[in-house]
Every structure is written in C-alpha cells, then in structure tokens.
Amino acid sequence: MKVVALQTWSNGTITMDEKSVLDIDDALATDLIAKGIVADAATYFGGGSGGGVLVVTDTDGTLDKTWQEIHDAFVAGSVLIQFGTDTNTLVNVQGVEYHSKSETYTVMPGKCFNWNPDPYTASAASGYPERIE
Numbered sequence: 001m002k003v004v005a006l007q008t009w010s011n012g013t014i015t016m017d018e019k020s021v022l023d024i025d026d027a028l029a030t031d032l033i034a035k036g037i038v039a040d041a042a043t044y045f046g047g048g049s050g051g052g053v054l055v056v057t058d059t060d061g062t063l064d065k066t067w068q069e070i071h072d073a074f075v076a077g078s079v080l081i082q083f084g085t086d087t088n089t090l091v092n093v094q095g096v097e098y099h100s101k102s103e104t105y106t107v108m109p110g111k112c113f114n115w116n117p118d119p120y121t122a123s124a125a126s127g128y129p130e131r132i133e
Contacts, residue, residue, distance in 0.1 A: 002041035020097030
C-alpha cells in the first residue's frame with residue numbers, strides 16, 4: 001500500500017521522512033495508519049481509485065520527468081522507469097521521498113531480477129532526478 005509519512009519515523013528496516021511516499025507491506029501500513037504515523041497516500045492526497053501508469057525514461061542517468069511529476073503519478077497510480085530506448089526493461093518505482101535533513105528529492109527504483117538500480121535525486125521538486133552511483 002502506498003503511504004505518506006505524517007512524521008519522520010524508522011523501524012530499523014524502513015525509514016521515511018515526513019511527507020515522503022513509499023509503497024510498503026499492507027499489514028505494516030495498516031498498523032502504522034492505526035498508530036497515526038502514516039496515512040494512506042490516495043486518501044491523504046485526495047485521490048480516488050488511482051490513475052494509470054507514468055513511464056519515465058532514464059537517458060544517460062537523468063529522468064525525463066520532474067520529481068514532482070513522478071511524485072504525483074506515484075501517488076495517483078504507479079510509475080515505471082524505462083532505461084533509454086530499451087522498451088523491454090521497465091522497473092517499478094518503489095518510493096518517492098523528500099529528505100528534509102539533506103533537502104534532496106529522491107526517486108527509488110525497485111529491484112529488477114538480480115539488479116538493484118541506484119536511486120535518483122534532485123535538489124528541487126521541479127528538478128529532473130539524476131542517478132546516484
């Protein structure tokens with residue numbers, strides 16, 4: 001379930017800054033919602049049944065959509081990252097976060113087979129995230 005952190009929290013495995021959005025296990029999400037630590041992202045952002053899928057292209061390590069566009073699509077539905085012109089390699093976005101301490105905006109791709117892509121960051125919500133290596 002996609003959740004938005006109502007406060008910064010960590011359980012040792014997962015860490016979320018306030019207002020960051022992450023797709024987590026339904027049982028954990030339900031528990032954290034009951035404790036008031038997170039909220040269902042679709043409800044929090046006024047979403048309904050969700051939208052479609054946004055496909056974002058990684059060209060030489062930079063995404064072709066802004067962090068805010070990716071964030072909004074992630075909350076409303078889902079986001080896939082396509083690497084260059086390789087339409088056979090699409091990776092789900094696992095999380096979209098704002099890190100208040102470092103003031104960075106992060107897009108976290110999910111694991112693909114035995115490959116775990118590096119995260120992307122931008123210095124502003126209107127920035128185009130670049131891969132961190």
